[in-house]
Amino acid sequence: MSEQADAMGAKGRPEREYRSAQREGDPVNVKPLLEVDGLRTHFFTKAGVVKAVDDVSFTLAAGEVLGLVGESGSGKSMTGYSLMGLIDPPGRIVGGSIRLRDSELTTLSAEGMRSLRGNRLAMIFQDPMMTLNPVLRVDRQMTEAILAHAKVSEREALARSREALVKVGIASPDERLMAYPHQFSGGMRQRVAIAIALLNRPDVIIADEPTTALDVTIQGQILYEVQKLSRELGTALIWITHDLSVIAGLADRICVMYAGRIVEQGTTEDVLTHPAHPYTQGLLDSVPSRNPPGERLRQIPGMTPSLLDVAPGCAFRERCTRATAICETMPDMLPAPRGGEGHAMRCHHPLAD
Amino acid sequence: MQTTDKPPLLELSAVSKRFVKPLDIAMQIGNLLGAHLREEVVHAVDGVDLSIMQGEVVGLVGESGCGKSTLGRLAIGLLPLSAGRRSWKGAPLDGLPAERARALQLKMQMIFQDPYASLNPRMRVIDIVGEAPVAHGLIHRRQQTEFVGLQLNRVGLDPTLMRRFPHQFSGGQRARIGIARALAVKPEFLVCDESVAALDVSIQAQVLNLFDDLQSALGLTYLFISHDLGVVQHISDRVLIMYLGRIVESGLTQQIFHAPNHPYTQALLAEVGKVEPKKRTFVPIKGEIPSPLAPPPGCHFHPRCPHVMDRCRVESPPLVEIAPARMSACWLNATAG
Numbered sequence: 285m286s287e288q289a290d291a292m293g294a295k296g297r298p299e300r301e302y303r304s305a306q307r308e309g310d311p312v313n314v315k316p317l318l319e320v321d322g323l324r325t326h327f328f329t330k331a332g333v334v335k336a337v338d339d340v341s342f343t344l345a346a347g348e349v350l351g352l353v354g355e356s357g358s359g360k361s362m363t364g365y366s367l368m369g370l371i372d373p374p375g376r377i378v379g380g381s382i383r384l385r386d387s388e389l390t391t392l393s394a395e396g397m398r399s400l401r402g403n404r405l406a407m408i409f410q411d412p413m414m415t416l417n418p419v420l421r422v423d424r425q426m427t428e429a430i431l432a433h434a435k436v437s438e439r440e441a442l443a444r445s446r447e448a449l450v451k452v453g454i455a456s457p458d459e460r461l462m463a464y465p466h467q468f469s470g471g472m473r474q475r476v477a478i479a480i481a482l483l484n485r486p487d488v489i490i491a492d493e494p495t496t497a498l499d500v501t502i503q504g505q506i507l508y509e510v511q512k513l514s515r516e517l518g519t520a521l522i523w524i525t526h527d528l529s530v531i532a533g534l535a536d537r538i539c540v541m542y543a544g545r546i547v548e549q550g551t552t553e554d555v556l557t558h559p560a561h562p563y564t565q566g567l568l569d570s571v572p573s574r575n576p577p578g579e580r581l582r583q584i585p586g587m588t589p590s591l592l593d594v595a596p597g598c599a600f601r602e603r604c605t606r607a608t609a610i611c612e613t614m615p616d617m618l619p620a621p622r623g624g625e626g627h628a629m630r631c632h633h634p635l636a637d
Numbered sequence: 638m639q640t641t642d643k644p645p646l647l648e649l650s651a652v653s654k655r656f657v658k659p660l661d662i663a664m665q666i667g668n669l670l671g672a673h674l675r676e677e678v679v680h681a682v683d684g685v686d687l688s689i690m691q692g693e694v695v696g697l698v699g700e701s702g703c704g705k706s707t708l709g710r711l712a713i714g715l716l717p718l719s720a721g722r723r724s725w726k727g728a729p730l731d732g733l734p735a736e737r738a739r740a741l742q743l744k745m746q747m748i749f750q751d752p753y754a755s756l757n758p759r760m761r762v763i764d765i766v767g768e769a770p771v772a773h774g775l776i777h778r779r780q781q782t783e784f785v786g787l788q789l790n791r792v793g794l795d796p797t798l799m800r801r802f803p804h805q806f807s808g809g810q811r812a813r814i815g816i817a818r819a820l821a822v823k824p825e826f827l828v829c830d831e832s833v834a835a836l837d838v839s840i841q842a843q844v845l846n847l848f849d850d851l852q853s854a855l856g857l858t859y860l861f862i863s864h865d866l867g868v869v870q871h872i873s874d875r876v877l878i879m880y881l882g883r884i885v886e887s888g889l890t891q892q893i894f895h896a897p898n899h900p901y902t903q904a905l906l907a908e909v910g911k912v913e914p915k916k917r918t919f920v921p922i923k924g925e926i927p928s929p930l931a932p933p934p935g936c937h938f939h940p941r942c943p944h945v946m947d948r949c950r951v952e953s954p955p956l957v958e959i960a961p962a963r964m965s966a967c968w969l970n971a972t973a974g
Binding site: 355356469470471472499500501502503504526527528529566567569570571572573575577578580581582583584585587588 | 700701807808809810837838839840841842843845846849864865866867868870871872890891904905907908909925926
């Protein structure tokens with residue numbers, strides 16, 4: 285593994301083995317770190333083709349936090365799994381490209397993907413009890429992730445594991461390394477999972493609802509650590525969630541997904557203050573704290589459609605108050621009528637008051 | 638709401654719940670040989686007073702493990718009390734003849750958290766909703782189809798779906814089935830234990846509106862248990878904040894959300910996410926909720942409290958009235974007043 289000059293050293297403290305944006309001599313900020321273009325992940329089931337991810341495109345720059353928002357079944361987790369190459373049959377990436385720096389991930393061999401996963405791309409899952417192996421001590425689980433990707437001694441790997449635990453705010457790391465996952469509380473387990481994701485200083489971390497199972501006070505702690513880490517290490521983050529309040533305070537940009545497609549994207553500011561897509565507006569209106577207490581919530585009628593045999597056209601039209609005949613054709617991703625640069629949406633009748 | 642001279646619909650006085658893990662045979666032998674093993678006791682609920690007036694919506698907030706679900710179960714008699722008394726409309730609920738106790742039990746129902754786990758996957762909706770009213774003699778079996786149809790209509794489900802099984806419904810629809818089941822025996826008091834926590838935002842809004850509609854239509858009283866402060870603020874008239882088995886603060890929703898008194902409430906409210914597109918720095922409350930097996934002495938919150946004093950470490954603060962209808966358990970109030 286080649287050690288490149290530490291380009292970000294001036295910004296943060298010099299980090300050992302720090303992989304900066306200038307790895308392999310790339311000029312900084314000319315190209316985004318991660319480019320997803322027209323990604324399609326379909327599942328071929330007996331009942332038909334489920335288009336879990338359908339024509340999804342976005343980019344991610346180094347150090348950026350991208351919020352991927354949607355309800356269950358909107359394809360947000362499947363987008364994350366597709367990036368990680370974790371789609372199992374009957375699912376398959378059927379089109380589009382995922383470029384991480386200069387490498388195309390969709391055509392990469394299983395072996396090539398394996399060397400990237402956990403190394404340059406890491407994922408944090410929702411349920412930390414499912415990600416950690418219950419019969420292995422934490423030290424083993426952590427050093428394993430290092431030894432799989434780097435030629436270092438076990439002692440060195442252990443030292444780095446300890447360092448990672450300190451970084452995510454775990455007190456008495458030496459004892460904790462010797463413990464089993466069941467000896468940790470939910471919040472602590474999630475910290476361990478985050479520490480494992482950080483071990484190899486990945487370029488991109490994909491976090492799939494990592495705080496949903498946690499209490500608000502613990503969620504606050506985890507968000508605090510994650511925010512600090514992405515600032516200090518320059519790691520880009522894709523934060524998948526259904527909770528708009530988390531994303532509002534954390535993300536730089538937001539992609540709103542509905543029925544396998546991105547229906548709106550833009551900066552957090554633009555999307556939350558000037559939503560253009562009726563679905564985004566409906567989601568924002570459904571949040572109880574945005575409604576006057578005691579009054580009826582402004583709800584979206586109906587429910588999310590099945591992804592099996594989605595009718596052509598806008599998938600939201602059945603629930604949309606603004607839908608007309610033209611909505612039976614799929615709207616293109618167009619710049620939003622109000623809002624700033626990069627604010628785009630997929631709607632024939634965007635909100636533009 | 639109600640005049641104050643009327644007795645509360647449900648009153649709990651000084652209720653406690655202890656879960657005891659007895660010594661197994663090996664431990665008992667160990668003790669005979671000189672080991673000092675003790676039974677493990679969890680004080681899930683520790684001397685809680687609670688009175689709920691008819692037509693009121695009371696929110697119960699706390700982190701996981703604080704005993705809020707246990708309190709909900711104690712309230713409707715799903716769990717026996719370790720200490721304390723319950724009364725219904727002024728009359729004691731304990732030691733009633735079995736028949737009377739059963740009739741009163743129907744007046745209190747629960748809506749559970751997980752719409753997937755709380756419906757029997759092998760029963761059809763018509764049996765899930767219609768079994769209890771038939772068993773309790775509220776309706777005759779011949780009336781069941783018609784009755785279940787009415788119940789489903791009321792919660793916004795298509796009655797033609799009543800022959801289906803739970804797996805054929807979405808999460809939001811299952812939540813509605815759970816509500817229909819609870820309402821089928823004509824209760825007056827409902828405990829909603831995290832009933833919207835598992836639902837998506839847009840579906841959650843629909844179900845919260847349904848709770849609202851049912852309350853005005855049927856004059857229901859709710860104890861609404863949730864960890865989501867936004868939801869509680871929206872639906873409740875009054876809020877109780879619970880920490881490690883004790884109520885630490887209570888008051889009208891407005892009061893609590895505008896001027897939280899207890900440091901724990903203040904910290905909780907600081908964590909409420911607001912959907913404002915402002916990069917904010919998350920400032921966490923330190924530490925985690927301690928194990929109820931070994932709660933800290935004195936005020937349970939003191940290891941995490943920013944205002945901790947010496948007194949907090951030894952003496953537990955009582956829940957005292959700091960303003961009309963407003964209670965808080967913190968020594969800061971004693972020094973300030």
